[in-house]
Amino acid sequence: MNEAFLYYIWEHKLFLTSELRTTDGEDISMIDIGRRNRDAGPDFFNAKIKIGSTVWAGNVEMHLKSSDWYRHGHEKDKNYDNVILHVVLLADKQVMRSDGQVVKQCVLPYPKRLEEHYDELMESKLPIRCAEKLGEVPSLFLTSWKDSLLVERLEDKSAYIEQLLQANKRNWEEAFYVTLARNFGFHTNSMAFELTALSLPLSCIGKHRNNLKQVEALLFGQANLLYGEKDEYAQALLKEYEFLASKFDLKPIQEGMWKNHRLRPSNSPYVRIAQFAALLYYSQRLFSKLLECGHVNEMYALFETKPSEYWKTHYSFGEAGDVHTKIVGKSSLRIIIMNTVIPFMFYYGKCHSNEELMDKAVLFFRQLPAEENHIIKQWKQVGLKADNAGDSQALLQLWHHYCEKKNCLKCRIGHKILVVR
Numbered sequence: 001m002n003e004a005f006l007y008y009i010w011e012h013k014l015f016l017t018s019e020l021r022t023t024d025g026e027d028i029s030m031i032d033i034g035r036r037n038r039d040a041g042p043d044f045f046n047a048k049i050k051i052g053s054t055v056w057a058g059n060v061e062m063h064l065k066s067s068d069w070y071r072h073g074h075e076k077d078k079n080y081d082n083v084i085l086h087v088v089l090l091a092d093k094q095v096m097r098s099d100g101q102v103v104k105q106c107v108l109p110y111p112k113r114l115e116e117h118y119d120e121l122m123e124s125k126l127p128i129r130c131a132e133k134l135g136e137v138p139s140l141f142l143t144s145w146k147d148s149l150l151v152e153r154l155e156d157k158s159a160y161i162e163q164l165l166q167a168n169k170r171n172w173e174e175a176f177y178v179t180l181a182r183n184f185g186f187h188t189n190s191m192a193f194e195l196t197a198l199s200l201p202l203s204c205i206g207k208h209r210n211n212l213k214q215v216e217a218l219l220f221g222q223a224n225l226l227y228g229e230k231d232e233y234a235q236a237l238l239k240e241y242e243f244l245a246s247k248f249d250l251k252p253i254q255e256g257m258w259k260n261h262r263l264r265p266s267n268s269p270y271v272r273i274a275q276f277a278a279l280l281y282y283s284q285r286l287f288s289k290l291l292e293c294g295h296v297n298e299m300y301a302l303f304e305t306k307p308s309e310y311w312k313t314h315y316s317f318g319e320a321g322d323v324h325t326k327i328v329g330k331s332s333l334r335i336i337i338m339n340t341v342i343p344f345m346f347y348y349g350k351c352h353s354n355e356e357l358m359d360k361a362v363l364f365f366r367q368l369p370a371e372e373n374h375i376i377k378q379w380k381q382v383g384l385k386a387d388n389a390g391d392s393q394a395l396l397q398l399w400h401h402y403c404e405k406k407n408c409l410k411c412r413i414g415h416k417i418l419v420v421r
């Protein structure tokens with residue numbers, strides 16, 4: 001038993017109403033349980049409770065034992081002077097406010113089966129603690145929970161987008177460009193890619209957008225991947241870059257940021273930068289165009305751009321190899337669409353009160369195939385199959401934000417299992 005469980009019983013009004021009374025034997029009637037406070041101060045604000053014949057309005061504090069009131073120093077803290085009820089599991093001491101007044105206390109009565117179900121869940125050794133009970137949860141209920149989790153995941157991603165917007169004077173194209181660059185780094189080089197984009201405003205690229213070689217020069221130069229290269233093409237890019245860097249007063253990112261080790265040639269940072277340059281060259285106002293797409297397949301088409309001739313035979317600067325057109329693969333594009341395009345579309349819709357766009361973002365997830373990874377496999381093994389990317393994103397959110405953190409009390413499946421069984 002822990003305090004989180006106590007808050008849970010209180011918040012969901014799962015206590016036994018008819019047995020609610022103070023330690024002095026006065027009857028308690030709950031009018032309003034109050035609002036949960038997760039910051040400093042009492043646990044619930046603005047509760048309204050009838051104790052005996054008097055209605056009290058104020059805060060509620062909760063502890064496992066009454067003596068915890070003193071352990072936390074509340075008897076000296078004026079923030080606790082407005083506590084109207086101290087709710088505990090064990091009343092082992094009278095408690096007082098800083099002005100010396102006694103605080104009324106109540107030992108919370110609750111159904112014992114609730115605690116049994118909770119212990120069962122918490123003590124399970126399975127990676128998904130509720131695995132054995134999942135079959136009892138109606139599929140319609142699971143579908144609605146997955147829908148909420150998907151929106152929750154999109155809301156979480158919105159925080160990062162908002163930060164970028166604030167840093168870019170709310171310029172959506174610029175913020176999108178930085179996020180897209182980050183995504184082109186595919187984990188290993190995401191930081192280096194993001195720093196490169198942050199060091200190179202989209203407006204500079206915009207002025208040379210009609211010349212792919214200059215776009216490449218700007219990107220490779222800012223990425224600090226041109227100095228020291230003997231290759232003729234790299235030297236030509238360096239010459240262009242030096243002219244443009246002085247024109248725009250650009251400084252490249254720190255040396256040694258890029259990782260090439262253990263990457264497949266098609267993921268090499270050189271190939272990714274060349275692909276990104278081609279995308280910027282061929283697609284003006286890319287973000288606006290993506291917002292106008294009616295189906296996710298139209299997005300794939302917008303990303304299908306070919307890097308310059310040189311990259312047909314190269315994975316980095318130097319000796320030429322076999323000819324391979326290095327367009328971004330479909331599975332990589334899917335990751336970009338899921339991690340960047342759809343979250344941007346959702347948040348743009350939210351900021352502009354455009355529910356249609358927000359719904360379209362969710363729908364686009366449903367039009368993409370489910371991701372395949374060990375977490376999704378784990379859900380499949382316990383009977384929760386992901387039919388599309390909307391499902392897999394929801395299950396990833398459930399795993400990372402609830403299961404992994406033992407947040408079963410905040411999970412709707414957990415609630416169903418605890419209360420309804």
Ligand code: SF4
Pocket residue numbers: 127128129130131398402403404406407408411412413414415
């Ligand atoms: S968080 Fe939810 S889904 Fe995960 S183990 Fe707990 S009850 Fe099950």
